[in-house]
Amino acid sequence: MSRYRYGRYQDGPDPLAPPYDIRSALDAMGDSVLEGTTPGEALRELLRRGLPGQDGQRARRGLEDLLRQVRQRRRELRDRGRLDGTLEQARALLDTAIGQERAELFPDPGDEARLREAELDTLPADTAQAVRRLSDYDWRSDAARATFEELKDLLRREVLDAQFQGMRQALADPDPQAMQRVKDMMAALNDMLDADARGEHTQADFDEFMREYGDFFPDDPQNLEELVDSLARRAAAMDRLMASLSPEQREELAALMAQAMEDAGLAMEMTRLGDALRARRPDLGWGRPERMTGEDPLGLGDATTALAELADLAELEAALAQDYPGARLDDVDEEAVRRALGRQAVDDLAELRRIEKELERQGYLQRSNGRLELTPKAVRRLGETALRRVFAQIDGGRRGDHDQRDAGQAGELTGSSRQWRFGDEQPLDVVRTVSNAIRRNAAAPAGDRSVRLSVDDFEVLETERRTAAAVCLLVDLSYSMVLRGTWGAAKQTALALHTLVASKYPQDAVQIIGFSNYARVLHPTEMAGLDWDMVQGTNLHHALMIAGRHLDRHPDFEPVVLVVTDGEPTAHLRPDGRSLFDYPPSHETLVLTLAEIDKMTRRGATLNVFMLADDHRLVSFVQEVARRNGGRVFAPDAGRLGEYVVSDYLRIRRGGK
Incomplete structure (x- = not known):
């Protein structure tokens, strides 16, 4: 016999799944409508609050909760550290190299050793100028030479990592071929951007570029626009980092970066790339300072990553706030939500987006002249909700069917009665009913005094109904x-x-x-x-x-x-x-x-x-x-x-x- 395995349906939505239950969302929205707000305002309020959990389902967070998380994440990033970590690390390595060189020179009584000490004594306090002066220095100490090379490697890695996330790992191998491959990648990238500016770029060109150099781009862009967006955001974050430093720190770090790129033979390609990215994405807030309040020093690459994430969070916060004309939930970048808040937040956002669409699809909302309006179907449900609330306040009496038939003016007594018919609900005429039974039993055998009621004995009080x-x-x-x-x-x-x-x-x-x-x-x-x-x-x-x-x-x-x-x-x-x-x-x-x-x-x-x-x-x-x-x-x-x-x-x- 054949054996079968059953699993989750893969080709789209489950065709056997029950219809999406939007009634709880409508009821929650109705609370605001019944308080006097318009349907559009009520929907926005619902999206801000989110949906409570029902029937064992998890509650769905609203935009306010997502905003709160985004703002908390921004505070955490700002408290993560200082932006001058690379400067501090470079100064420490420079001081170490100079100390190691002095230790090597001190035992030597010769004049050359004294001249070298004098040269070290006259080094400028500015780290960048000192590094430039020492670039041609013939180190006596092997340890000092290794420390200085470590300093140059640090600057090269940090500068490239600031522009290309993940470059630090790619340059961990000291093989000169690794640096040559970086040069080739940057040249190919700039050529591709130039070709695109001339209208000559194709997707095949991009695919070929990614096959060759895709390991430099861990976010795996699918086309040139995605790559440009990623690089431009990071370059703008680096620019904001420089703007956030003091003038002295900014000048010193810029000189160090320029020296590192010049030594690596990448200065021209980096300048070309920066100019191209700024021209293509001038909207990214270049040169805007960002305040960081942490105590721990951050490296250039880590600081740039933090500032890029802060910029993404700022955009996400503006989109979630929905306080600009024409705001829609479709404006919120799902990938940005995933990066900042995780998968569960993406699911909550998807549920919020689904609410408005389902309210329209299931016939509760309609658009007229750009405004949201309730349909008769929605009004009926809101009316039922309002009526339930009213009856919940009424003390005493029946709480279910409040229609008491044939009472009062809707069923005034006429003073006469008639024989009962099946379905009658008028009051029973007890006297006439029992009298009919007695008269009927009068012909019973002597000695039988009991009165037995028959269906034919029953009479009801006749009423004159007002039907409406x-x-x-x-x-x-x-x-x-x-x-x-x-x-x-x-x-x-x-x-x-x-x-x-x-x-x-x-x-x-x-x-x-x-x-x-x-x-x-x-x-x-x-x-x-x-x-x-x-x-x-x-x-x-x-x-x-x-x-x-x-x-x-x-x-x-x-x-x-x-x-x-x-x-x-x-x-x-x-x-x-x-x-x-x-x-x-x-x-x-x-x-x-x-x-x-x-x-x-x-x-x-x-x-x-x-x-x-x-x-x-x-x-x-x-x-x-x-x-x-x-x-x-x-x-x-x-x-x-x-x-x-x-x-x-x-x-x-x-x-x-």
Whole structure:
């Protein structure tokens, strides 16, 4: 029989994997939306915070956590050491060589020995000038000669390692052929850059170059642009290192480097390469000083590596901050994240990138004129979230199905009863049911006094049902709602009520009306991303007119009118359709608004008001509304607004007064 081995699917995403669960991300994003932020701002906030772990999955870090790690890494690099380590090491080797030479000369009583000592005494204090003076010196001490050669090798290795990372290991072999190969590589590199500038370079040329000299480039660039980017970043870091030294240190180190390259026969090629890299990448912050605060001296190559990494981290920090126009997560270099923070950070970044794409792909977000908007599917879910929060606040009663059938005005008793039919849920008429059983058992044999109930005996109380309600929720959108911190609660309440009516009472006709200087009907998808109006005016007059038209379109429905506001009316609609604002409220505004309230009363609509402020003008106005209409007045905290509004709707819907 054939044997099979099963493993992970290799050709792309697993076709049998369950769909990506984006609902937790939408719920987390919805928290910000329901507090009053726009969908775009809510998404950015979600990406900053990250996602909590669910169902045993690891939490995904957000941009703030990644930024914190990047900044910590920058602090660690700055504390790593000083930039003048090569100078210090070169001075130490020079002092050692001179000391060894003096020790060799001291026992010799001859004049030549004294002349040599005099020459050593007159060496300049500048290390670079001293090295230049001693380049032609005929060392008497073999140990001193070896130390001086070590000094020159050090400078050569450090300078080349500063430009080509990993060169230090390549030059560990003292064989002159190794240095000749470095010369050949640099000449070939400069020729390739010149050919590219003339438009004559090909990928085949680069591949041939890498086959010959690829061991000098451990980061394994795949084309000339990647190679140029790597070399230019390192050259710019070296330039920043020089700018970070004191003028005396900079002059001394530059002279040492020039001497080392001249001795190695590389001075011209290094100058050509530096000029070419600066011309191709002028954007890398050449000559910008960088502060290092550590105590340990760093060699030139290590210091350049540290400064190059600091530059990469600075770019990564700017990309992760996402605080520039048009910022997108695609701007973040995944390879830079991998180098700085490791594989797990790359996975977290990939998950953050996936959130926005999945929200759009699965139909929760859509773009319109460059702005993110919630779809009806997303609004339904956010409304369900808002409703769950509201019901979590409601004490007592049933927490599941809040629809109590055939109660109150939705099922008023008529005073008569009828025979029970399968599916009836009206209250049982116990007296008539038992009477039917007694009459039926009257023909039973003598001596049998028991009463047995039969299905035919049952009767229920007959009700006259009102099958639907016309619901109007009037929400203040004025700027004062934001100033008082009640805007988010009002929006959450509107979503919760709309969801409740749509899911539990689909026969009802609900209309959400927002009002500031003017009033307008708010559609479900508009409510979630709705922003407040930074205008003057609380035009309850216009809102009541729109609500009245909604009630008139449903004359057989139970009228329900709920008003959420934090201020008395300060605007009304003039006959020409324009809004007129006045503060304190004009007499005409109050008269016209109260006239609309009187119309609501004549329609049989009870108008309940939810005050979100205790201003004496608002209190006086609301008391007058209650006196004229008979409605109730509530003064809830903003955090309990949804509980009050939904509870009041349910009370009215079930026939409460």
